[in-house]
Amino acid sequence: MTSPVHDAQVVHLRRGGTSVVARLAPDNLPCILHWGPDLGDHPPDQFQELIRALQMPGPHEPTYPHSWASVIPRQTAGWLGRPGLVGHRKGREWALTFTTVKHTGASGADAEVLRSVATDQTAGVETTTEIELLASGLVRLRAAVQNLHSEPYAVTLLEPVLPVPAEAGELLDMAGRPGHERTPQRRPFDEGQWVREAWGGRPGHDSATLLCAGRPGFGFRTGRVWGVHLAWSGNQTLSAEHSYTGWKLLRGGELIGPHEIVLGQGEAYASPWLYASWGEGLDELAGRFHDHLRARDTHPQRDRPVLVNTWEAVYFDQSLPKLIDLAERAADIGAERFVLDDGWFKGRRDDTTSLGDWVVDPGVYPDGLTPLVRAVQGLGMEFGLWFEPEMVNLDSELAREHPDWIMGTHAGPGLTSRNQHILDLANPEVWNHVYSRISALIDEHDIAYIKWDHNRPLTGAGHGPDHTPGVHKQTLAVYRMMQALRESHPGLEIESCCGGGGRLDLGIMEHASRAWLSDCIDAHERHRMARWTGLLLPPEMMGTHIGSGTDHTTGRRHTLPFRAGTAIWGHLGIEWDLTTITDSERAELRSWIAFYKRFRNLLHSGRIVHADNVNNALDLEGVIAPDGGEAVFRLSALGLPTRLPAGRIPLPGLEANTLYQVTAVSPAKAAFTVTPPAWFDGGVSLPGRILDELGVMPPLLQPDDLVFLHAQAVR
Ligand code: DGJ
Numbered sequence: 001m002t003s004p005v006h007d008a009q010v011v012h013l014r015r016g017g018t019s020v021v022a023r024l025a026p027d028n029l030p031c032i033l034h035w036g037p038d039l040g041d042h043p044p045d046q047f048q049e050l051i052r053a054l055q056m057p058g059p060h061e062p063t064y065p066h067s068w069a070s071v072i073p074r075q076t077a078g079w080l081g082r083p084g085l086v087g088h089r090k091g092r093e094w095a096l097t098f099t100t101v102k103h104t105g106a107s108g109a110d111a112e113v114l115r116s117v118a119t120d121q122t123a124g125v126e127t128t129t130e131i132e133l134l135a136s137g138l139v140r141l142r143a144a145v146q147n148l149h150s151e152p153y154a155v156t157l158l159e160p161v162l163p164v165p166a167e168a169g170e171l172l173d174m175a176g177r178p179g180h181e182r183t184p185q186r187r188p189f190d191e192g193q194w195v196r197e198a199w200g201g202r203p204g205h206d207s208a209t210l211l212c213a214g215r216p217g218f219g220f221r222t223g224r225v226w227g228v229h230l231a232w233s234g235n236q237t238l239s240a241e242h243s244y245t246g247w248k249l250l251r252g253g254e255l256i257g258p259h260e261i262v263l264g265q266g267e268a269y270a271s272p273w274l275y276a277s278w279g280e281g282l283d284e285l286a287g288r289f290h291d292h293l294r295a296r297d298t299h300p301q302r303d304r305p306v307l308v309n310t311w312e313a314v315y316f317d318q319s320l321p322k323l324i325d326l327a328e329r330a331a332d333i334g335a336e337r338f339v340l341d342d343g344w345f346k347g348r349r350d351d352t353t354s355l356g357d358w359v360v361d362p363g364v365y366p367d368g369l370t371p372l373v374r375a376v377q378g379l380g381m382e383f384g385l386w387f388e389p390e391m392v393n394l395d396s397e398l399a400r401e402h403p404d405w406i407m408g409t410h411a412g413p414g415l416t417s418r419n420q421h422i423l424d425l426a427n428p429e430v431w432n433h434v435y436s437r438i439s440a441l442i443d444e445h446d447i448a449y450i451k452w453d454h455n456r457p458l459t460g461a462g463h464g465p466d467h468t469p470g471v472h473k474q475t476l477a478v479y480r481m482m483q484a485l486r487e488s489h490p491g492l493e494i495e496s497c498c499g500g501g502g503r504l505d506l507g508i509m510e511h512a513s514r515a516w517l518s519d520c521i522d523a524h525e526r527h528r529m530a531r532w533t534g535l536l537l538p539p540e541m542m543g544t545h546i547g548s549g550t551d552h553t554t555g556r557r558h559t560l561p562f563r564a565g566t567a568i569w570g571h572l573g574i575e576w577d578l579t580t581i582t583d584s585e586r587a588e589l590r591s592w593i594a595f596y597k598r599f600r601n602l603l604h605s606g607r608i609v610h611a612d613n614v615n616n617a618l619d620l621e622g623v624i625a626p627d628g629g630e631a632v633f634r635l636s637a638l639g640l641p642t643r644l645p646a647g648r649i650p651l652p653g654l655e656a657n658t659l660y661q662v663t664a665v666s667p668a669k670a671a672f673t674v675t676p677p678a679w680f681d682g683g684v685s686l687p688g689r690i691l692d693e694l695g696v697m698p699p700l701l702q703p704d705d706l707v708f709l710h711a712q713a714v715r
Contacts, residue, residue: 010047011105013112014038016137016288018278022114023051023068024103028077029116029129031068032163035139036226036278066245071129071160072143081243082193084251085127086157087145093123110135124149129160136291138277144270147263155261158271159237159253164226168213168248171240174532178205179520179553181501182532189213189248195239197255201458201471202233202503210535211238211250212285219612221281221652228252229536231506232272234475257469275506282535283609290538290608300493300513303600304540304571305336305382306593312521312552313577316343316350318364322579324375329578331379333586334593338376339384339451344369352419356392356399358437373445384449385441389434390478391420391455405430407461407470417456425481426463426473435481442489452512454498482511495543501529504537514541514571521547521575522554523566524704527619527638530569531610540604544570546589548577558704560585564592565706569603569621569634572596591667599632609653617641618698620649628655631711637701648695651711654688660711661685662696674707675700685714
């Protein structure tokens with residue numbers, strides 16, 4: 001690539017099994033012609049012909065037909081759909097025309113990078129795009145706008161796009177609500193737009209999570225599919241646009257409030273990274289996200305400790321003797337971390353009061369938290385503590401002393417939600433206050449882990465005395481606080497809770513080691529949630545707990561093997577009053593924890609696979625060791641099969657020519673209600689290819705039951 005280019009050129013980037021092909025013009029930002037399978041090693045000049053090959057027929061006017069849609073589509077380049085950039089200087093200079101565009105490529109250890117800087121000299125605005133092809137084969141893309149003039153420039157929309165080919169005829173994303181997160185939904189990718197927006201200051205429980213477009217009927221193992229995700233924890237949109245010109249675009253960006261982004265001279269606004277993955281089926285698409293996350297320096301390297309969380313065990317009814325009893329029983333069954341949830345601070349006996357007053361309740365803990373922390377640490381466990389740093393109850397000392405620290409509008413702090421309001425963390429005084437309280441408690445008690453909650457959406461969240469739209473600044477302030485706490489307390493881990501599942505985007509996950517998936521621990525529901533959250537996060541980043549026999553949110557009853565076998569497919573925890581369980585339940589729990597510890601290294605490093613179309617009632621997922629030498633599969637019945645026997649189940653993802661010994665494995669004490677097939681007796685030895693193509697006969701499982709199968713390479 002030369003820089004600047006005089007005629008349109010085509011560049012080809014290759015990494016991690018992915019090719020990105022882009023058209024670079026002297027008057028526009030890049031137009032992506034392909035992101036998907038590696039196209040192989042061809043001399044660069046062979047790609048030049050693509051410009052002629054892909055030029056649409058007809059009058060060569062930019063608006064009809066439209067041959068090239070750049071990563072920032074603009075009307076002034078002939079794009080008649082949703083623009084990629086909207087900005088203005090008090091209503092002027094809103095239609096940018098690029099006078100110079102400079103494209104630069106770089107090849108680094110971590111990525112192939114294509115940076116393009118487009119300048120509108122008259123308007124005094126510079127627009128930059130960065131397209132990175134990462135080692136995992138993930139693509140990420142962002143744009144920035146810089147104001148070169150002295151008069152302020154307001155940005156109202158900056159949403160980069162990635163095109164997908166015509167064959168992508170079906171869309172998939174997630175829907176949900178609190179307690180019922182991540183329900184997949186599909187629809188045809190018809191003309192028009194499919195738009196998912198989050199205005200509540202966080203991705204939300206209904207977050208699209210990923211917006212995928214693929215060959216109709218794409219599944220986990222087959223059907224080419226492309227998907228995008230926005231690494232941002234504030235207001236946001238993901239959308240798919242099918243234009244009459246044939247272009248199909250996936251896009252994402254921040255939803256910017258009125259005058260929320262106003263740039264002074266020299267200032268710039270950068271959009272969040274739009275991450276993009278593709279695959280022959282969703283497993284490959286998800287695998288690129290997992291590889292990327294696992295390759296980060298900040299990815300947890302230690303074994304994910306089994307934790308016990310106090311929430312569903314005691315709720316607000318905390319007392320030192322009870323908690324020490326719980327801690328002793330936790331350590332006895334093999335727990336490694338003890339997390340004290342909501343209810344430990346002054347006056348917090350229910351959710352109406354005291355948020356923001358991060359002082360230990362002297363009524364409940366007359367000698368502070370030290371006796372509990374000492375007991376926990378003395379039992380060999382780490383201590384974790386719950387906070388909700390962004391929130392405040394009006395009934396708190398903090399709110400009484402500093403009413404001006406609460407976000408709101410000219411009409412006041414606005415709606416309450418779970419009795420709480422939002423602290424204006426973009427105000428440095430507020431940020432320093434909250435940071436110092438949390439930091440002091442971490443120091444005092446050697447806290448290893450923070451469960452960081454966020455139990456309400458941001459509505460009317462104005463910042464400062466003028467109550468200007470504040471979500472953008474608030475989101476950055478939260479990231480800053482998480483980062484500062486981790487930097488000043490090396491090894492500190494943060495869980496992104498958000499009322500369960502409301503904030504698990506890759507922006508927050510840069511700072512958090514795991515996400516709490518939902519407030520619903522019902523094992524039946526959790527199967528769906530883990531499966532679809534798994535498009536983005538690997539199992540070690542998903543908090544999955546064993547709850548009590550009757551689920552607290554749905555009232556459903558499940559056996560311990562089903563609850564435990566569900567929860568071990570993630571970062572295992574227990575949220576159950578262990579002081580009330582029977583001896584046999586204790587023994588069973590102990591063996592499940594041992595089972596998790598035996599397989600957690602495999603589960604937290606291996607490739608995740610799912611079988612397609614197993615049966616209407618059965619789910620099968622597996623994890624394959626990176627070297628293909630071992631795998632564990634989990635077969636679950638989530639309903640009654642319409643046929644009996646349920647038919648063969650494939651075991652996908654194994655090395656085709658490797659012989660595997662497959663056996664049913666279960667914790668010693670598990671009381672499955674399973675009628676086994678003949679091969680359970682002694683297992684079977686078959687090559688990976690045959691296990692995938694022909695499969696094995698499953699056991700007869702009752703609804704809401706499961707078994708684990710272990711595949712070990714024997715040659
Ligand atoms: C919502 C969380 O999801 C729960 O696990 C618990 O921490 C409560 N908040 C505490 O208020």
